[in-house]
Amino acid sequence: xxxxxxxxxxxxxxxxxxxxxxxxxxxxxxxxxxxxxxxxxxxxxxxxxxxxxxxxxxxxxxxxxxxxxxxxxxxxxxxxx
Amino acid sequence: xxxxxxxxxxxxxxxxxxxxxxxxxxxxxxxxxxxxxxxxxxxxxxxxxxxxxxxxxxxxxxxxxxxxxxxxxxxxxxxxxxxxxxxxxxxxxxxxxxxxxxxxxxxxxxxxxxxxxxxxxxxxxxxxxxxxxxxxxxxxxxxxxxxxxxxxxxxxxxxxxxxxxxxxxxxxxxxxxxxxxxxxxxxxxxxxxxxxxxxxxxxxxxxxxxxxxxxxxxxxxxxxxxxxxxxxxxxxxxxxxxxxxxxxxxxxxxxxxxxxxxxxxxxxxxxxxxxxxxxxxxxxxxxxxxxxxxxxxxxxxxxxxxxxxxxxxxxxxxxxxxxxxxxxxxxxxxxxxxxxxxxxxxxxxxxxxxxxxxxxxxxxxxxxxxxxxxxxxxxxxxxxxxxxxxxxxxxxxxxxxxxxxxxxxxxxxxxxxxxxxxxxxxxxxxxxxxxxxxxxxxxxxxxxxxxxxxxxxxxxxxxxxxxxxxxxxxxxxxxxxxxxxxxxxxxxxxxxxxxxxxxxxxxxxxxxxxxxxxxxxxxxxxxxxxxxxxxxxxxxxxxxxxxxxxxxxxxxxxxxxxxxxxxxxxxxxxxxxxxxxxxxxxxxxxxxxxxxxxxxxxxxxxxxxxxxxxxxxxxxxxxxxxxxxxxxxxxxxxxxxxxxxxxxxxxxxxxxxxxxxxxxxxxxxxxxxxxxxxxxxxxxxxxxxxxxxxxxxxxxxxxxxxxxxxxxxxxxxxxxxxxxxxxxxxxxxxxxxxxxxxxxxxxx
Numbered sequence: 096x097x098x099x100x101x102x103x104x105x106x107x108x109x110x111x112x113x114x115x116x117x118x119x120x121x122x123x124x125x126x127x128x129x130x131x132x133x134x135x136x137x138x139x140x141x142x143x144x145x146x147x148x149x150x151x152x153x154x155x156x157x158x159x160x161x162x163x164x165x166x167x168x169x170x171x172x173x174x175x176x
Numbered sequence: 177x178x179x180x181x182x183x184x185x186x187x188x189x190x191x192x193x194x195x196x197x198x199x200x201x202x203x204x205x206x207x208x209x210x211x212x213x214x215x216x217x218x219x220x221x222x223x224x225x226x227x228x229x230x231x232x233x234x235x236x237x238x239x240x241x242x243x244x245x246x247x248x249x250x251x252x253x254x255x256x257x258x259x260x261x262x263x264x265x266x267x268x269x270x271x272x273x274x275x276x277x278x279x280x281x282x283x284x285x286x287x288x289x290x291x292x293x294x295x296x297x298x299x300x301x302x303x304x305x306x307x308x309x310x311x312x313x314x315x316x317x318x319x320x321x322x323x324x325x326x327x328x329x330x331x332x333x334x335x336x337x338x339x340x341x342x343x344x345x346x347x348x349x350x351x352x353x354x355x356x357x358x359x360x361x362x363x364x365x366x367x368x369x370x371x372x373x374x375x376x377x378x379x380x381x382x383x384x385x386x387x388x389x390x391x392x393x394x395x396x397x398x399x400x401x402x403x404x405x406x407x408x409x410x411x412x413x414x415x416x417x418x419x420x421x422x423x424x425x426x427x428x429x430x431x432x433x434x435x436x437x438x439x440x441x442x443x444x445x446x447x448x449x450x451x452x453x454x455x456x457x458x459x460x461x462x463x464x465x466x467x468x469x470x471x472x473x474x475x476x477x478x479x480x481x482x483x484x485x486x487x488x489x490x491x492x493x494x495x496x497x498x499x500x501x502x503x504x505x506x507x508x509x510x511x512x513x514x515x516x517x518x519x520x521x522x523x524x525x526x527x528x529x530x531x532x533x534x535x536x537x538x539x540x541x542x543x544x545x546x547x548x549x550x551x552x553x554x555x556x557x558x559x560x561x562x563x564x565x566x567x568x569x570x571x572x573x574x575x576x577x578x579x580x581x582x583x584x585x586x587x588x589x590x591x592x593x594x595x596x597x598x599x600x601x602x603x604x605x606x607x608x609x610x611x612x613x614x615x616x617x618x619x620x621x622x623x624x625x626x627x628x629x630x631x632x633x634x635x636x637x638x639x640x641x642x643x644x645x646x647x648x649x650x651x652x653x654x655x656x657x658x659x660x661x662x663x664x665x666x667x668x669x670x671x672x673x674x675x676x677x678x679x680x681x682x683x684x685x686x687x688x689x690x691x692x693x694x695x696x697x698x699x700x701x702x703x704x705x706x707x708x709x710x711x712x713x714x715x716x717x718x719x720x721x722x723x724x725x726x727x728x729x730x731x732x733x734x735x736x737x738x739x740x741x742x743x744x745x746x747x748x749x750x751x752x753x754x755x756x757x758x759x760x761x762x763x764x765x766x767x768x769x770x771x772x773x774x775x776x777x778x779x780x781x782x783x784x785x786x787x788x789x790x791x792x793x794x795x796x797x798x799x800x801x802x803x804x805x806x807x808x809x810x811x812x813x814x815x816x817x818x819x820x821x822x823x824x825x826x827x828x829x830x831x832x833x834x835x836x837x838x839x840x841x842x843x844x845x846x847x848x849x850x851x852x853x854x855x856x857x858x859x860x861x862x863x864x865x866x867x868x869x870x871x872x873x874x875x876x877x878x879x880x881x882x883x884x885x886x887x888x889x890x891x892x893x894x895x896x897x898x899x900x901x902x903x904x905x906x907x908x909x910x911x912x913x914x915x916x917x918x919x920x921x922x923x924x
Contacts, residue, residue, distance in 0.1 A: 103349030147587035168586035171509040175692025176434025176540035
């Protein structure tokens with residue numbers, strides 16, 4: 096199981112939970128399981144999210160490996176100027 | 177194989193040097209081709225009719241008289257574009273050409289293509305638009321009220337609570353810890369509210385493009401943009417054509433700073449060209465650039481921090497209200513994440529809202545969202561330092577985020593450079609230099625994320641021993657030089673043997689936009705990988721020539737050599753020697769790499785600013801300014817310094833002068849550089865730079881993005897300097913002379 100920390104405004108879509116336990120070993124699996132277990136997250140995930148794994152931020156990188164003890168943080172999709 | 181010094185660090189030969197910029201001669205001699213410089217036989221002139229109203233229903237558009245005018249070859253309106261299901265594309269399309277409502281002063285409502293500019297202008301006057309003016313709102317706080325005019329209904333995301341006024345589209349929240357407990361531990365709690373104005377990126381080159389569509393549906397578009405592939409994606413979707421049928425070529429760019437990451441005129445030019453059957457060129461006037469392209473967000477921000485007498489911040493919270501104009505805009509998410517990112521806080525929370533107003537659609541501007549948020553936080557920290565009698569730099573050192581800090585936006589930081597940057601500022605003579613009466617010194621830290629993204633590079637080894645690198649990102653800050661340097665470094669050849677070119681969309685795989693401070697990091701990394709690919713192939717050719725196993729060959733200082741005494745005894749074969757024989761040994765040699773880059777690494781900066789305020793006029797003069805930035809490995813230090821100086825200059829303008837000024841009629845009152853005052857050389861001192869080269873572990877050379885962080889600290893650095901100089905805390909940007917004078921007068 097991976098522990099995913101979500102940002103605060105998503106808690107309204109996860110029964111108030113700030114961290115979610117998900118069975119996943121990649122970015123894609125994690126997103127799929129989040130949508131399955133918390134359907135309210137689907138619109139945000141479909142719009143795009145970033146994922147910080149052990150402090151490193153990824154965008155749309157489906158096959159990024161996630162270890163069970165990794166620090167995993169869901170973040171809004173990163174953009175810049 | 178890389179050369180290593182005694183400490184195991186790589187010794188660079190090309191990276192870190194300052195070769196002449198490859199685009200320099202073309203630019204100073206006027207030969208560089210910008211967006212407006214491209215022409216085609218039979219080309220028509222495109223012009224756009226814009227709304228004179230801040231908010232109005234478009235009851236009817238009668239284009240018949242314009243169509244009938246001799247010399248007019250095409251007219252288009254919003255109904256000529258197919259409705260888009262995707263919300264992002266829908267908003268871009270409706271921003272390029274209004275449908276149903278004009279949402280801001282300058283919103284495009286129709287366009288013509290004619291044989292001359294005079295005929296095009298005459299045709300615009302013949303288009304009859306029946307407007308029903310509607311109440312408007314341009315202020316972010318007013319737009320959040322229940323009674324505010326509704327700019328667009330039904331745009332709220334699921335994160336916005338039911339019952340929230342219609343103009344609110346986004347709500348976000350970040351943070352961790354027990355705020356109540358944190359504030360309970362504080363000896364001092366400071367609460368303040370701030371506003372910042374929308375500012376324009378201020379690029380000198382207006383938007384310009386030339387579009388061509390043939391009868392069989394093939395399109396060509398030349399334009400000034402930060403991302404030709406993104407332009408292709410958007411325009412192909414809006415025009416209903418396949419990506420392969422539209423080739424987009426990026427011109428030289430006369431400044432972008434984020435403002436050229438979207439489209440404004442390009443789909444319109446393509447639609448006109450398709451209808452006319454002839455190429456159409458559109459060049460925006462400066463007035464159009466200000467009224468109808470994207471400035472940054474306007475903001476209203478509340479901040480509260482708790483601090484102990486010793487200077488430890490016990491809690492921080494902020495509520496940020498951003499407006500990205502008439503369309504939904506997620507930039508507040510970046511501001512809310514960045515606001516407290518420089519600090520190691522046990523309890524922190526930020527809440528962000530985006531609100532629709534009758535203003536142009538926001539476009540990115542260097543570190544979008546972060547400058548306003550960090551301005552508010554850094555001003556409150558400075559006030560707390562003043563009230564507690566603490567050194568503002570020491571307080572930042574006490575609270576600085578460091579390796580192992582849980583960031584305010586979630587992830588735990590790895591190696592970061594904030595402490596080193598603060599210590600460099602502390603040790604610099606600027607920090608201890610004496611000030612005269614009427615002068616003040618301000619300090620601010622700043623932060624930006626940086627990212628990598630989709631990247632594709634080809635590297636071709638020419639038979640004369642030179643190398644061509646083909647990459648897909650317009651050069652807005654010196655990337656061609658930096659990429660050539662990294663290719664030369666990896667290949668072990670001189671810099672002047674490499675030339676980097678920017679490909680059109682038909683010549684290379686997809687590349688993300690030039691934004692997010694990504695290009696030197698991500699394209700540089702892809703270039704190194706492409707060079708390594710070419711090196712493998714060159715080693716294999718040498719192995720064939722020598723009749724040994726390819727694994728028995730390695731690359732040292734630009735040549736293939738046997739890997740140890742057991743591989744055989746052969747003299748090194750240089751890149752030029754292998755390239756010269758390439759047709760006989762297997763054909764051309766090229767390297768390639770494509771990936772979605774990650775590991776960009778966050779960046780921190782610290783700025784020191786000295787100002788003098790004229791008590792008679794309220795005018796502020798910047799006396800001295802120093803930028804300290806964790807830049808990772810500085811590939812071309814002159815360009816890095818230029819980025820640091822440029823961001824500081826733009827931030828100083830944001831702090832002191834620049835703002836979109838709207839009249840009571842909702843129309844923009846200052847759409848030109850005479851009334852929208854950007855700093856010019858005579859306004860500023862030479863901006864000193866101190867590069868901190870803290871290697872990014874996510875890049876083999878330690879490269880980190882540098883383009884955006886430098887615009888984050890100036891707003892607060894200048895504001896804190898002015899506040900200390902006049903003895904009044906300023907909380908509204910820009911600090912134009914009338915506002916500063918009013919603050920001085922109010923103090924009595």
